[in-house]
Amino acid sequence: MLKGKFRVEKWIAIDRYVLLVYYTTARCYQFSIIDEQGKAFDFELICYSADAALREGRAAIETALEM
Known part of the structure; x- marks a missing residue:
């Protein structure tokens, strides 16, 4: 789970998933994936x-x- 401040850079739907790319000052750029559920x-x-x-x-x- 994302904690602290972050800035969303990209929010993209790919097939049954959502890809969230974000920037945090503590961790540079990272991503999370949200599935269809x-x-x-x-x-x-x-x-x-x-x-x-x-x-x-x-x-x-x-x-x-x-898979």
């Missing part, structure tokens, strides 16, 4: 650009779709 998955991966976090988030969704 509304469950949020937070990732501890730290990225140094919004585009990098977007790429990693898309890859995570692609992996989930292959």
Whole structure:
């Protein structure tokens, strides 16, 4: 769960998921994925650009779709 202040950089719907890319001053750029049931998955991966976090988030969704 997101805690503290953050700024949403990108909010994108991909298939049955929502990908949220955000910036926190403590953790640089990160992403979360929300599934079709509304469950949020937070990732501890730290990225140094919004585009990098977007790429990693898309890859995570692609992996989930292959399952």
